[in-house]
Amino acid sequence: MIDEDPTAEERREAEALARATPDAPVDAQEVAALLGAVKAGELTAADRAAVWRRVQAGPARRPRWAWRVALAVPLAAALAMAVWLGRPGASAPTPSPALLTAQTDAARGHAEGRVALERQMRVFRKGFLASLETRYR
Amino acid sequence: VPPSPQIERDWVVRAKRGDERVLGEIYEAFASRLFAQVLLPRLGRRAAAEEALAETFRSALEQWPRYEDRGVSVYFWLARIATSKAMDMHREGARSGRALMSFETLLGPLRMGPEDPGGAAERADLLAVLRARVAEVLGKIHERYGRALRLRILEERTREDCAAALEVTVPTFDVVFLRALRAFRKAWEASA
Numbered sequence: 366m367i368d369e370d371p372t373a374e375e376r377r378e379a380e381a382l383a384r385a386t387p388d389a390p391v392d393a394q395e396v397a398a399l400l401g402a403v404k405a406g407e408l409t410a411a412d413r414a415a416v417w418r419r420v421q422a423g424p425a426r427r428p429r430w431a432w433r434v435a436l437a438v439p440l441a442a443a444l445a446m447a448v449w450l451g452r453p454g455a456s457a458p459t460p461s462p463a464l465l466t467a468q469t470d471a472a473r474g475h476a477e478g479r480v481a482l483e484r485q486m487r488v489f490r491k492g493f494l495a496s497l498e499t500r501y502r
Numbered sequence: 503v504p505p506s507p508q509i510e511r512d513w514v515v516r517a518k519r520g521d522e523r524v525l526g527e528i529y530e531a532f533a534s535r536l537f538a539q540v541l542l543p544r545l546g547r548r549a550a551a552e553e554a555l556a557e558t559f560r561s562a563l564e565q566w567p568r569y570e571d572r573g574v575s576v577y578f579w580l581a582r583i584a585t586s587k588a589m590d591m592h593r594e595g596a597r598s599g600r601a602l603m604s605f606e607t608l609l610g611p612l613r614m615g616p617e618d619p620g621g622a623a624e625r626a627d628l629l630a631v632l633r634a635r636v637a638e639v640l641g642k643i644h645e646r647y648g649r650a651l652r653l654r655i656l657e658e659r660t661r662e663d664c665a666a667a668l669e670v671t672v673p674t675f676d677v678v679f680l681r682a683l684r685a686f687r688k689a690w691e692a693s694a
């Protein structure tokens with residue numbers, strides 16, 4: 366086996382593995398991961414302390430523009446819905462200040478913000494579905 | 503040494519009182535084991551396992567006030583969170599085209615897993631066991647294959663360096679490396 370000429374398929378697999386392309390053979394990649402992990406070794410006290418500092422620092426901060434995007438997308442959707450439903454008998458609820466605040470907090474990575482956002486979105490969805498029901502009933 | 507049930511009960515009591523230092527103590531007690539036994543085998547790469555460990559404890563910090571003592575080690579709870587974080591990272595890796603590679607399937611009978619918070623984990627450190635098994639299996643495969651694996655993975659040499667050391671072209675080294683990984687797998691599974 367060691368001196369055998371490689372088949373075309375084997376050459377293709379070897380190249381995919383070398384280039385780490387998505388079609389690289391999984392059986393070989395698993396062995397490489399195992400050997401790499403053994404090489405990487407255990408978590409030392411210094412590594413542990415470094416990871417703990419990351420825990421305490423909180424989630425990685427999003428780019429400054431991220432919260433604007435997070436805010437703009439649902440607002441634009443709400444606005445589009447409001448326009449679409451803005452015919453007699455249809456109305457979409459206006460996002461409440463509490464919802465907007467929760468979106469901002471969630472976009473900044475605050476845990477309480479995510480919880481509050483879920484709560485506020487439930488309220489918003491309820492109002493939104495009610496307005497649709499009124500319009501199309 | 504894993505914490506005693508009494509220490510774990512004390513953590514829960516202190517947490518209910520709002521003592522925020524508790525999770526730091528839990529981290530010290532279980533971080534290394536979660537890393538070696540849950541995260542590294544599932545994620546393959548050290549950096550990914552460290553990030554997942556941080557994510558696990560960030561979630562634990564948020565969820566800890568609602569933690570309910572079910573009479574089993576806190577380790578079970580943390581291992582569940584860690585497993586979920588590892589799955590999230592696999593999904594994220596697949597989305598971004600930077601797939602992570604688990605080697606869990608290779609652990610087989612060595613697996614100590616999150617299901618054993620104290621027993622097997624105390625008996626032996628998974629990485630130490632793996633290291634010994636890897637050395638043993640490297641000794642069983644063809645010397646040239648063993649050399650290719652040592653050069654490329656354990657010594658982290660470039661493909662060009664490895665090819666030069668084995669006196670072959672780079673494409674030929676790639677084939678030798680692939681065969682070496684498969685030979686290792688075969689020997690590993692045969693000796694399991």
